[in-house]
Amino acid sequence: NHQEKREYILEYYRFHILAAIAVVALVISLLNHFVFNPPRQVIVDISITAPYADPTGVDELQEKVKKYVEENTADKTALMEVLYFSEQSDPQLQMAMTAKIMGKASTGEMDILILDEDHLAYFLENEVLLPLSDYLTEKEQAEYAAQAPIIGTKDGKKVAVAFAVKKDSPIGKLLPNDFQGYFTVYANARDMELIKGVVPILLGE
Numbered sequence: 001n002h003q004e005k006r007e008y009i010l011e012y013y014r015f016h017i018l019a020a021i022a023v024v025a026l027v028i029s030l031l032n033h034f035v036f037n038p039p040r041q042v043i044v045d046i047s048i049t050a051p052y053a054d055p056t057g058v059d060e061l062q063e064k065v066k067k068y069v070e071e072n073t074a075d076k077t078a079l080m081e082v083l084y085f086s087e088q089s090d091p092q093l094q095m096a097m098t099a100k101i102m103g104k105a106s107t108g109e110m111d112i113l114i115l116d117e118d119h120l121a122y123f124l125e126n127e128v129l130l131p132l133s134d135y136l137t138e139k140e141q142a143e144y145a146a147q148a149p150i151i152g153t154k155d156g157k158k159v160a161v162a163f164a165v166k167k168d169s170p171i172g173k174l175l176p177n178d179f180q181g182y183f184t185v186y187a188n189a190r191d192m193e194l195i196k197g198v199v200p201i202l203l204g205e
Contacts, residue, residue, distance in 0.1 A: 040077035043191050044069050044198055047101060048114040050175055051086035057174040058082060064201050069194055076191075078198070085116055111189040112198065114171060114181045120162060124152045128187040129161040135185055135196050144169075144203050150182060171202045 044065065048058075062080035069078040083097040101119070104110040105128070115123065123129050131154050132141055141149075145163035152161035162184035165172045175181050183203065189195055 040070065040075050042079045042109070043073065043076035044078040044111050044194050045104065045109055046078065046080040046112040046114070046198075046202070047104060047110060048080070048082045048171075048175075048181070049085050049097075049101065049116045049119045050082060050114070050179055050181060051084065051089075051116075052176050052179075053082045053174045061170055061174065061202070065198055068197055068201060072194065072197065076194075085119070105186070108188045108190070110186045111191075111195060112202070113184050113186060114165060114175075115162070115184065116179070116181065120150065120182045120184070123184070123186075124150070124161070127153045130154070130185045130187055130189065131159040131161055132163070133159070135192055135199065140199065140203075144183070144199075150184075154187075166203070169203045 046062075046065065058080055062078065065078040065080060069076055083101055085094060085097055101110075113119075113123070113129075129152050132145055132149065136144065141160075144166070145160065148164045149160035150162035150164075151158055153159070154161065162182045165175070165181040165183050167173070167177070171183075172181065185195060
């Protein structure tokens with residue numbers, strides 16, 4: 001009878017049925033993730049090289065930056081990532097952090113940088129930092145960078161390419177009191193208009 005047939009099918013084919021259901025669920029999930037509701041692409045990456053940054057503060061500031069980027073784009077977002085560098089850190093961790101920042105540089109997934117002195121020196125030596133005038137107005141340069149601009153080389157010319165982050169700025173408040181971070185923008189930054197809008201969020205008092 002029909003009842004026995006159903007029981008037979010469930011008994012001998014239940015694993016096949018469960019597997020089929022799992023496959024269908026996976027396909028639906030993948031379609032939703034990649035076709036119907038794909039994740040936003042990171043278009044503004046903010047990388048911080050420091051011994052420490054307040055995790056809660058980083059999350060809160062990242063949300064403000066993401067809100068700005070997502071309100072001004074159709075399918076893009078922002079990411080703020082701390083790459084921990086310290087003399088007291090495990091050497092393997094330091095190597096992993098170095099590999100990560102070099103990987104970002106090589107793939108072009110790097111935009112705004114808050115650098116320690118060692119990494120600033122590396123990027124200055126390789127001449128891969130944008131002039132401040134490319135993304136700061138004259139008023140912003142006077143407000144953020146007038147006291148101690150860092151001079152680098154761009155297209156054979158000596159120009160200001162970085163500056164010390166003020167301790168009382170939103171980004172400066174996240175960093176240790178005895179640490180000096182330097183604000184700069186990578187030469188291959190992806191969206192200068194968005195970066196110009198993000199700068200006051202990070203540096204404005």
